Structure formats: structure tokens, C-alpha cells
Amino acid sequence: MKKKYPESAMMSYGYNPAEYGGAVKCPIFQTSTFVFPTAEEGKRQFELAYGLDEAKEGEEKAYIYSRISNPNLEICEKRLALWEAAEDGAFFASGMAAISTAFLSFLKPGDLLLHGHTLYGGTSHFIEEILPLMGVKILSFSPNESKEQILDRLKDSGELPALKMIYAETPSNPTNALVDIAMLRSLIDELNSENQIILAVDNTYMGPVWQHPMAHGADLVLYSATKYIAGHSDVIAGACLGNAELMLQIRTMRTFLGNMIDPNTAWLISRSLETLKIRMDRQAYNARKVADYLKGHPLVERLYYPGHLEAVDGRQYDIYQRQCMSGGGMISFDIKGDEKDAFAFLNGLRTIKLAVSLGSSESLAEHPASMTHAGVPREERMAHGITDQMIRLSIGLEHFEDLIGDIDHAFSASRQPENSLKEWMLEDSPL
Numbered sequence: 001m002k003k004k005y006p007e008s009a010m011m012s013y014g015y016n017p018a019e020y021g022g023a024v025k026c027p028i029f030q031t032s033t034f035v036f037p038t039a040e041e042g043k044r045q046f047e048l049a050y051g052l053d054e055a056k057e058g059e060e061k062a063y064i065y066s067r068i069s070n071p072n073l074e075i076c077e078k079r080l081a082l083w084e085a086a087e088d089g090a091f092f093a094s095g096m097a098a099i100s101t102a103f104l105s106f107l108k109p110g111d112l113l114l115h116g117h118t119l120y121g122g123t124s125h126f127i128e129e130i131l132p133l134m135g136v137k138i139l140s141f142s143p144n145e146s147k148e149q150i151l152d153r154l155k156d157s158g159e160l161p162a163l164k165m166i167y168a169e170t171p172s173n174p175t176n177a178l179v180d181i182a183m184l185r186s187l188i189d190e191l192n193s194e195n196q197i198i199l200a201v202d203n204t205y206m207g208p209v210w211q212h213p214m215a216h217g218a219d220l221v222l223y224s225a226t227k228y229i230a231g232h233s234d235v236i237a238g239a240c241l242g243n244a245e246l247m248l249q250i251r252t253m254r255t256f257l258g259n260m261i262d263p264n265t266a267w268l269i270s271r272s273l274e275t276l277k278i279r280m281d282r283q284a285y286n287a288r289k290v291a292d293y294l295k296g297h298p299l300v301e302r303l304y305y306p307g308h309l310e311a312v313d314g315r316q317y318d319i320y321q322r323q324c325m326s327g328g329g330m331i332s333f334d335i336k337g338d339e340k341d342a343f344a345f346l347n348g349l350r351t352i353k354l355a356v357s358l359g360s361s362e363s364l365a366e367h368p369a370s371m372t373h374a375g376v377p378r379e380e381r382m383a384h385g386i387t388d389q390m391i392r393l394s395i396g397l398e399h400f401e402d403l404i405g406d407i408d409h410a411f412s413a414s415r416q417p418e419n420s421l422k423e424w425m426l427e428d429s430p431l
């Protein structure tokens, strides 16, 4: 039989209703521990869990304790892995839990981590403030650098032999700058190092529907599942995917850090995965409509949207064509003026909510310079294009005409700042 599309498998994969009284949906296994039928069986399961012995042909691992695994956790992990065609996937208590666990699993004192700019604020803090305390060395590159420039930088640092991991976020938050995953893979292959150098990619912005980093040579794919995967602004979670060998190390670290998700969160994520494709498709459709509107707008100084790169940047467009299957659902733009104009615009929005986070059913807007990227020093922010005029939009599932109407209204309000707050309070008070 032809292999099913992932969106079809999301409704059934890994669950057999006949085993659970015919329940069409998997029940929530709200249990911390699992009963062994005999002491011998308990002993055997621990031998397998600790890797003291290999499983025999046909022998199944049983559940032991919900920090290690649980039926709800296992089902949503198997289903997520289908999207990336990955051998294994693991869910975590947050995107930061997944990312920090990946670092802690593979980096030791003296190792070098090469990372791209710009990164999610929390990731950037962990890399710049926490990893150095553990003796991990760090070096960065920008999305505009060529392979040769990055190699030269690595050689000049004198730390090339210590390189253990390359970490990139693409498109990067909040500028939508694209990093060439295949280029990083070929850089690693060229180095022909004796130690395995791991290529890890944060795919939160595009995935798992619009971009498959492993197909371009990534070893690990990381997610804030809080965003598109869970998709309803009601869950905090993260995920990591890769081959069985790397994932065994990640899972082992997770067992001892104890940062897995609970059965109820896992159940909510399985629920969300059923609508992942249709949500992301509609969000991308809406985002293109909004980007088309913003493109010609007289109050937009600069637009950052991967689907509109063709006329803007040839190199970025080339990466986009090879790597992304859609322009995605995230749009940033510089409004003409300064912080005051950006704030007046944000205060003038009514349908689009003023909040951080992204990838949810409702549209959200925020001001990266003073919110998500407030921790980045001003000079560094400016160097990466995170201006005081920048506004970041996460496009949701509303009708695109309502979104464009709202943005249109906020633009007018931004030019009469003294009126906008009053008008918003009178017309559409959420209370």
C-alpha cells in the first residue's frame, strides 16, 4: 500500500482503538507508574531501559515510569517524527528545554559551538551567558556569510579542532533571514573531522510542514512546539528529532533532567497534530495576502517576508527556493518613523492581539526591539536589522480581509497617536 501522507497518519498512527474499548481517541494515561506482571518481567524491563541487554527479536519494551515514557507521549512523538521522516523524536517541557538538552547532551568543556545570528532570545542567552560558564567556547556567523568566510573565521579562531556543533535558526527570528542548511552540511563534510560535528537546526518558524532540515543535511531538528505544532496558545512544549543514535543520547539526558511533557500535554499535542497541515496551509495563505498588502504600503519602509525575496535579495531567494516550501506565516516590517510610530501602530490593532509568541490560531503582533529581543544589546540589534521601527506579525486563521482591515486601521491610527487609544477603548473594549 502507498505510504500515507503525514496529515492522514495524524488521526491514527500508533493507536489501536480495539485495545481501548473502541475509543476513537486515545485516552489520557494520567499515571506516573506502570504495573509489572512479575518481578522477573520488572527486572527484564530495567535491563532493556538501562541498555544492559539488547531486546530479543519480537520482544517489546514495556512502560516503566512516565518520566521515561508514557503511551500519550509515545504516540505524539511517533506522529511528529513522520513529518520529518526522522527515526525518532522526543517532546520536552518547552522549546528551551529541548534546545538546552540538545546542548547538554553533546557539548562538554573545551568544545566549540558555532552558531548563526539572529537567534531566539532565550537560545541566545543560553549560548552566550550559560554555555561559557561550563567552559564551552562559542563563535558566531551571520546568514550573509559564505562557506569560505565561515571556514576562514573558524580557522582564524584557532579553535577549529574543538568544533563539536553548528547551530542555526532558519528563518531566524525576527528578521526572517534564511541560513543555508546544505551549505553548513557541506562545510562539516569538508572538514572531514574525526569527531562527529553535529548540525542542529531550530525549525520553529517553518516546520514541520514547510521546511525539512534533515533532508538538507541537518542531524538534529529542534522545535518550540508551543508555536505551530501545538498551535492554540494553550500549551508550552518543545521537541527534538534525529536519527536513533543521537536521539538515544538526547532521551537519556531527558530522563535525568526530567524535562519531558506530562500525559495531558502530550494528549493536547496529538489533538493539535491532527490539524497541523490545514492550519499551517491557511496561515501561509493568509500571510501571503497580508504581505502583498504591506509590500506596496506607503508607511512600510522595509518588509521581511521569505515569500517576497525574489526582487530583494538574490542569494536569500536562492536559499528560499531550495529549502522552503512556503513563505510561512511570519512577517516582520519596519514602519516609517521610529519607536513611537511602531507603538502607535501596535496600540491601534484590534483583531490582531499584542502579545509575544507565534504560530497560533489567532494573529499576534509584537515589537521585537523592546519585547522578545530586549535582552540583545542595541548595537548588536541594529547590526542584525532589529530596528526600533520593526513590528513582527504572526498570522493566524482569521479571514485575511479582517486582518488587512485591522492593519489598515492601525496604520491610520498610528498617524493620529493622540486619538488611537481613545478610539480603541470606546469601540471594541475587550471588557
Ligand SMILES: *Cc1c(COP(=O)(O)O)cnc(C)c1O
Residues within 6 Å of the ligand: 094, 095, 096, 097, 120, 122, 123, 169, 173, 202, 204, 205, 223, 224, 225, 226, 227, 236, 237, 238
Ligand atoms: C519560542 C521559541 C523558542 C523557545 O520555545 P519555548 O517553547 O518558549 O521554550 C525557541 N526558538 C524559537 C525560534 C522560538 O520562536
